[in-house]
Amino acid sequence: MSVITLIRHGQASFGQAHYDRLSDLGQRQASLLGPDLVERGLIPVRVFAGSMERQQHTAQLALAAAGLELEVETDPGWNEFDHEQVLQAFRPEFSSNTAIKAFAAQQQNPQRFLMEQTYQAFSRWQSGQHDHDYHEPWQQFSVRVGAALARAEQLARDKQRVWVVSSGGAISVVAQQLMGFDNAQALKLNWHLVNAGVSKILASKDGLRLSSLNDHALFDKDNELVTYR
Structure with a gap:
């Protein structure tokens, strides 16, 4: 079964002049995540991230901590809305x-x-x-994310395992499209997505299936690591 591992970036720098940057805690979250994914057998063949700094840095730190020498490929379709x-x-x-x-x-x-x-x-x-x-109106954002998901699906079929690092809004749209949420539910979900949380999507000949959403068990032993911005 092909797998897309959809990862939310680590904690960004909310309230700072440069928001699009991982905080110290966000860097720690990303570094802890990489080895955990490898231990769970979610070893990627290719890794993608949006073009935002917090997304790219999360992918880079996770790979480095996991000892994986893979290029982080950029797909701006996974960028967060403004x-x-x-x-x-x-x-x-x-x-x-x-x-x-x-x-x-x-x-x-x-x-x-x-x-x-x-x-x-x-x-x-x-x-x-x-x-x-x-x-970028909401509908345009939703279409953009759907197109990025379709690209990831094709790559997952070809390469088996793919990591994608994105943001809360985009991940909420993916869940909405796969599970049939309405807009209000997608918005509420966005509030509850944890930084460096993981959602797993299975890709088969029958299409995509959301297997898990917002998994952050890795951080359960340290409440400081559970953040939402």
């Missing part, structure tokens, strides 16, 4: 991650405020009623 632009279209004062963090810090419950505002912003994006506000 969450900053989605948030700014909803609230112009959310002009950057730094601005969002500063604005939230002024609220009585910053974490709840961020969750509520982000959920409303993403729901607005998904609705299709304001597509002119976004350089």
Whole structure:
């Protein structure tokens, strides 16, 4: 059975000027993940990642820690959507991650405020009623990710085992397309995907099947390693 191992990047640098960079903890997550995947027999023949720094670095660290000398091939179809632009279209004062963090810090419950505002912003994006506000509307993003999944499926059939490093939004879309979730369920799933969590997709002549989703048992012994951004 051919397998696509779909990996969410390690923790990024939320609230920093350069968000698209693994935090120290994110680097640790990625380095722990590589050997664990090899121990589980999920040894890739090819490895792909989106073009974002946090995706590329996660793949590189996982491979290095696992002792695998494979090139990280780039497929921008796995890139995350532009969450900053989605948030700014909803609230112009959310002009950057730094601005969002500063604005939230002024609220009585910053974490709840961020969750509520982000959920409303993403729901607005998904609705299709304001597509002119976004350089990549939700439907376009969904189609892009579906095309990347189709490419990975073909490679998995040819090469048996493939790693793909992507992001929460894209992984949620994959789960939606394979399991028939509606948009609201896909959005909720995105909130619960763990950094460096693993989803396993089986590829056969009958198509793709989601075998596991958001597996992060590797981090169960250390709660510090379970993060969501």
